[in-house]
Amino acid sequence: MTSPLRIGLFGTGRIGFVHAANAATLPGTVLHRICDPALERARETAQQYGVPHVTADPEEMLSAGDLDAVVVASPTPTHVGLIEECIDRGLPVLCEKPIHLDIRRVDELREKARAATTPVAIGFNRRFDPSIADLHRTVRAGGVGRLEQLTIVSRDPEPPGPEYIAASGGIFRDMTIHDFDIARLFVPEIVEVTARAAQSFSPEIAAAGDFDTATTVLRGAGGEVVTIVNSRHCAYGYDQRLEAFGDAGAARLENLLPLTTRSFGAGGVEGTTPYYSSFVDRYAEAYRAELAEFAEGVRSGTVRNPGFEDGRAALLLADAAQESAERGVAVAVEPSA
Ligand SMILES: NC(=O)c1ccc[n+]([C@@H]2O[C@H](COP(=O)([O-])OP(=O)(O)OC[C@H]3O[C@@H](n4cnc5c(N)ncnc54)[C@H](O)[C@@H]3O)[C@@H](O)[C@H]2O)c1
Known part of the structure; x- marks a missing residue:
């Protein structure tokens, strides 16, 4: 049996909590790290799902070196920066919609997202x-x-x-x-x-x-x-x-x-x-199937979830x-x- 995909989650708010529950309970994934400046909420989520590492510092989570994929469920203004960090570190990322509210910020990242060797998926769950x-x-x-x-x-x-x-x-x-x-x-x-x-x-x-x-x-x-x-x-x-x-x-x-x-x-x-x-x-x-598809895609090397270009379009x-x-x-x- 292959070892479970270790997921790091940014944000434990309304939608982050949904992703936390799925990452922690899907067969084949494990919720390994959580990052949220609202530490109390993050700790509660971590306790509920037995997540060993909680931090308020994105850098601490991203540089830990023990994640196989990242889910971004923090507020929209954080998405572009976190997607870029994930691409730079070779981490597959599933980021909530929208990529950003300003198309110029999306376009600044477009070339890097196109050239990325690791998948960038956008959370169009429907x-x-x-x-x-x-x-x-x-x-x-x-x-x-x-x-x-x-x-x-x-x-x-x-x-x-x-x-x-x-x-x-x-x-x-x-x-x-x-x-x-x-x-x-x-x-x-x-x-x-x-x-x-x-x-x-x-x-x-x-x-x-x-x-x-x-x-x-x-x-x-x-x-x-x-x-x-x-x-x-x-x-x-x-x-x-x-x-x-x-x-x-x-x-x-x-x-x-x-x-x-x-x-x-x-x-x-x-x-x-x-x-x-x-x-x-x-x-x-839908949220559960979205994460399952992403995880399976990361494992097999072919992520079929909607991507950066879908988010931009x-x-x-x-x-x-x-x-x-x-x-x-x-x-x-x-x-x-
Ligand atoms: N796909 C969907 O159906 C769906 C539904 C709701 C929200 N969303 C999207 O998800 C994102 C989050 O929305 P929400 O309603 O869950 O927001 P929310 O305000 O309920 O939760 C956001 C959480 O992110 C935390 N946070 C803030 N900055 C952070 C950072 N730099 N790193 C990590 N965590 C950080 C906050 O403390 C909070 O706990 C938004 O982009 C929103 O558009 C998507």
Whole structure:
């Protein structure tokens, strides 16, 4: 049996904790080191999962010399620097999205990431959701014929707090970026972005100069039309739906239920459980599969997770959507984006 992949984790916040749990429990990986300036939280996570080394100092973790791979789940402004450190040290890295909020900082690292001999993976977890992956396989196998329309509905249950919004880079770079990645999975060549957005319900989000509601239409090089519907709130939970429509039919992914119990009576049929209420629960399997795929890729030498160029392309689409929403125009993008 090969020895488990020793993983070092940056950040033990909302998403870092998910990665910690997976790295510590997947067969074939072990969570060996944690780095987080919030030492108390890091120590709690380490204690929960039996992680031997905890530090607040990134240099201490990276120079330890006993890691096989790194997961970056620290705040977005730290990503570019940590990816670069990992490349320089020959450490495979899985970094959360987005790579950065400023495309210029992404482009400064682009050549180095291209030339890297070790993998740079970006955390677009939704590609690993079993239902989304299945829908994609169906479309690739010709199940809907020639793809003409892709419709993505993605609504959060509740808006994040004002501090988060202020640092988020706006709805397109923070939230829609996941949908842009899924759009590119189905329609890799996108040529035009049109977005309409509104400050519809949240005075806090409006005060931050951001939108709480957006609809984005992407045009593919083959004439495909992708529609992405986003809201920062949703009364019935985390709304995650997807439909691919083509000349031979359609494939559709509805919201998943944590429990599938239903009640039947004289008054009708009722669902008794609400939808998932957070990305952590709805995409739990996806995060696990994402890390499993990355670890397997590192071991075999072929990482198939979305990479640096996917992260850059999704950010370019987000920038185009922001421009379109602000100026009220359609924005052309390079088909390779
Ligand atoms: N893929 C997804 O579904 C998903 C979901 C949520 C967040 N994210 C991304 O993950 C990143 C983290 O988001 P979050 O919501 O977990 O944030 P968070 O604020 O909950 O947690 C961030 C953690 O990183 C720590 N930290 C700060 N600087 C650090 C450094 N230099 N080294 C190590 N740790 C450091 C903080 O102390 C904190 O514990 C963001 O880039 C975000 O966009 C992705």
